[in-house]
Amino acid sequence: MTTSPSWQPLSDREAGLPLDQTVHEGVPEHLEPGLRSWVRDSVVTESLVHRVVAALRLSNGARTFANGRLPSSAGDLSRVPASMLLDVVDCLLYLDVGEVAHHEYLVKHPDAASALGAIFSKPAKFVNPVRILDALLGDAASAYQVREADDVSHAGLERVVDTTVAESAAMATQQAESSGRNDASFYLRNSWAKAYALHPDPSGAYVDAVRAVEDVAIPLYASADPRATLGAVIRELDGNATAYSMVILDNKAVPAKVETVLSLMRLLWHGHRDRHPGGQTSAPITLEAAQAAVHIAVLLVQLLSTSAVTKNLPPQP
Incomplete structure (x- = not known):
């Protein structure tokens, strides 16, 4: 506040x-x-x-x-x-x-x-x-x-975050709700609360950050797979990259490729190092990594909730 x-x-x-x-x-x-x-x-x-x-x-x-x-x-x-x-x-x-x-x-x-x-x-x-x-x-x-208390978390102390950054997170949750993705909004707010609490929960914050992105992305890019994860979304966008584009234009004044969104998704997905304990690359999630994951999720949820990635129309015969 x-x-x-x-x-x-x-x-x-x-x-x-x-x-x-x-x-x-x-x-x-x-x-x-x-x-x-x-x-x-x-x-x-x-x-x-x-x-x-x-x-x-x-x-x-x-x-x-x-x-x-x-x-x-x-x-x-x-x-x-x-x-x-x-x-x-x-x-x-x-x-x-x-x-x-x-x-x-x-x-x-x-x-x-x-x-x-x-x-x-x-x-x-x-x-x-x-x-x-x-x-x-x-x-x-x-x-x-x-x-302040909300429907996700009780009142308590949280770390002060730059006002602009906090407002961006609030906007992302609102955009998710407006697009009908209430679970994404829930997980995003929960992730934020866990990452910035007086006694933070880095692992829990990271899990909820991934869940927030999955709730928005899976219906858009992997809806046919009942067991889809963020990994399935990444495979779809990677394997069919030419079928999608960004609403923003690149330096040639044509719709940009989705590689930037893909890079953020990969970073979030691959950085979840405590997802499968016991593996050779498994590692605890640090607080810094969890907070970074929250902000990546904020950006992805906002982009995907506002149709920043669109499907290209098939070429006309």
Whole structure:
């Protein structure tokens, strides 16, 4: 949600210094007090504290907590070791801390639920803690931002990605849905969430990136094969390359060949090195490879969903 702040201290502006574009990993010193305060103020029920303890599998044997005991209050939870702070924040988002806070607000201010009651009682305005957190992370130029919940993933923390890149991914998912490929949209969003989560799942992200492309490509190029994979699509485009062309023109002002799309498909398909464990070239998927696969999938899904590759008309007799 949040992008790196564009604000600059007055002293830096007057000195003509360039904007500091540093992105801060973990919990930097300038962010820690704010995060601890946010946890303390946002956790409005004791049951939410216990759910965090349960979800994170906290135990005194593994961690050192204030007063030598597990957290039992919002104050306790806000004083966890700095190394755990992002996990706590991520977990609170997963557990819908904003919805819990809003429910408790309505319990204390029942008149706020109706427009008429709000006019006469004038309760204090509800401030969503999730919005406060997102602004705090942006102000601190954190490497993480809030990921809102959708029908694919729960809310949580995710790595900040360039706005233009993120918008391109969102556009690809929309294009897939518009073309009737809802599964491709699902897998693409799932792949993104796994690749950029606080605790990413590179292997899962890569699998879903391939699935997203397959859902768009197989009906177009391998629909007759009930067991088709991306490999079958590659074989079709490779073996019948002259039957297809791009909507974009090449340097001769004629429709470009599909080799570029084929190269991306091959790279995505062959790079899936943990698909068959035990092979001589099998290898774990690195986070960098998974993130690259996600972006390749974004481009392929968008191209194929918008008919960027077309089938050539047969020559006229």
